[in-house]
Amino acid sequence: MLDTAGCPDCKRINDVLSRVGDRWSVLVVISLARDGTLRFNELKKNLGISQRMLSLTLKELERDGLVHRTYHPTIPPKVEYTLTEMGQSFREPVSALGYWALENLTKIDAARQAYDKSVAK
Template identity: 80%
Template sequence: MLDDDRCPDCHRINEVLSRVGDRWSVLVVISLAQYGTLRFNELKRNLGISQRMLSLTLKELERDGLVNRTYYPTIPPKVEYDLTELGQSFREPVSVLGNWAMDNLLKIDEARVAYDEKVVD
C-alpha cells in the first residue's frame, strides 16, 4: 500500500473508483448512455435491480455529478434521469469496460470451470 507521501491522492482516487466502478453504477451509466433519458421504473426494469438499490445508486451518481434528476410535479409524479456532461465523459471508459466484458464472457466462464475443477480435486 502506498503511503500519503508517495500517493497523496490515492485515498481520493479510491473513493471515486469505488463509486463509478461498482456494478450498478456502471450499468446505470451504460443504460442512460444507450437509451438517453429514462424514468426510474424504466431503469429498474432494464437492469433487473431492486428499487432500493437503484434509488441509492442514482442518489450517489447524482451527488457525484454524473446523473441529472428531473422532477415533474404531475399526478402521478414523473422523475427522469439522464447523464450530465461529466456523465457523458464517462461513457467511453464504461463502454470499453462493457465491451471487454462481453468479448471475454466465454473465456471467463472457461477459466472459472477450470479453476473450480482444480479446487474440487
C-alpha cells in the same frame, strides 16, 4: 496501509473509483448513455435491479455529478434521469469496460469452470 506520501490523492481516487466502478453504477451509466433520458422504473426494468439498490445508486451518481434527476410534479409523479456533461465524458471508459466484459464472457466462464474443477479435487 495506503502510502499517501507518494500519492497524496490516492485515497480520493480510490473513493471515486469505488463509486464509478461498482457494477450498478456502470450499468446505469451504460443504460443512460445508450437510451438517453429514462424514468426510474425503466432503469429498474432494464437492469433487473431492486428498487432500493437503484435508488441508492442513482443518489450517489447524482451526488457525484454524473446523473441529473428531473422531477415533474404530475399525478403520478414523474422522475427522469439523464447523464450530465461529466457523466457523458464517462461514457467511453464505461463502454470500453462493458465491451471488454462481453467479449471475454466465454473465456471467463471457462476459466471459472477450470478453477472450480481444480479446487474441488
